[in-house]
């Protein structure tokens with residue numbers, strides 16, 4: 001009988017992340033970074049660390065791993081690898097190499113399942129133009145897979161999450177709803193058969209989005225993953241020292257996710273995000289809880305959220321279109337509201 005991987009893990013994908021309210025106090029307890037060549041460390045909760053090697057080269061260093069978010073082992077491998085590579089793209093970087101990070105319950109699952117997970121990851125790395133050069137494998141109670149990825153970027157062209165400026169427009173390159181859709185499938189409630197759409201989105205590399213933003217020149221970017229659109233935007237506005245407004249009707253959402261969230265389906269991580277965000281986000285009257293949950297939905301391998309000056313937004317949208325990104329929606333604007341705070345309006349005013 002085929003094993004359904006989502007049934008052997010309690011949590012799924014990026015929804016397994018500890019929420020910001022748990023992580024950030026821990027990060028503040030880490031020893032301070034002293035090496036002057038560390039351009040980006042943990043203080044701004046960015047997507048990856050950046051280390052200057054020379055005047056024209058910096059390393060981009062990141063790792064991501066999680067428990068199964070889909071049933072098929074090959075798909076799980078491909079999604080986890082796409083998600084891990086995404087943090088390099090979010091910094092404007094180019095991946096160079098990757099290492100496999102593996103936890104596997106060898107007593108309850110056949111080794112052929114792990115082989116399929118690794119095949120999915122390796123083929124995605126190949127698609128990204130890099131080799132898997134090693135890894136580490138331990139016994140665990142639930143399968144865990146991801147990558148540690150090393151990339152490069154020119155030190156003057158790092159796209160951090162701290163460079164946003166009031167007035168910048170916010171562009172999102174994949175629709176939301178992935179956490180809701182994968183949860184529906186895991187709970188056998190995906191009556192509309194939408195999991196295929198979610199797998200397609202999760203295994204789409206953010207390479208095209210990265211190439212588009214570096215071609216145009218943008219102020220800031222991050223990838224939208226476990227903290228949801230609003231959670232990752234909160235990191236951008238906190239690091240950039242500004243506020244933001246999101247226009248609900250401009251946010252692309254996979255249609256079936258609206259139906260499921262209204263039926264009460266959403267990952268635990270999405271609810272945790274929503275609770276954390278209460279102190280940082282205000283919603284215009286009339287915006288209902290399902291919409292708040294969609295905007296907080298824990299994405300696995302979501303798109304890039306890019307802050308770009310208004311004069312360049314048309315060029316960015318054109319470049320994204322040329323590379324076929326799943327979405328290229330202008331979803332909001334940075335403003336000079338209180339630093340770190342977000343307002344959600346029903347529509348663009």
Ligand SMILES: Nc1ncnc2c1ncn2[C@@H]1O[C@H](COP(=O)(O)OP(=O)(O)OP(=O)(O)O)[C@@H](O)[C@H]1O
Nearest residue numbers: 014027041042045046047048064087223225226227
């Ligand atoms: N255990 C840890 N020790 C040190 N730094 C950590 C730890 N966990 C997370 N971080 C750091 O916290 C920051 C935010 O990490 P987080 O995993 O939320 O973002 P991310 O790497 O962009 O992942 P994703 O794109 O999947 O959301 C990063 O600077 C990351 O390196």
Ligand SMILES: [Mg+2]
Nearest residue numbers: 047087223225
């Ligand atoms: Mg990230």
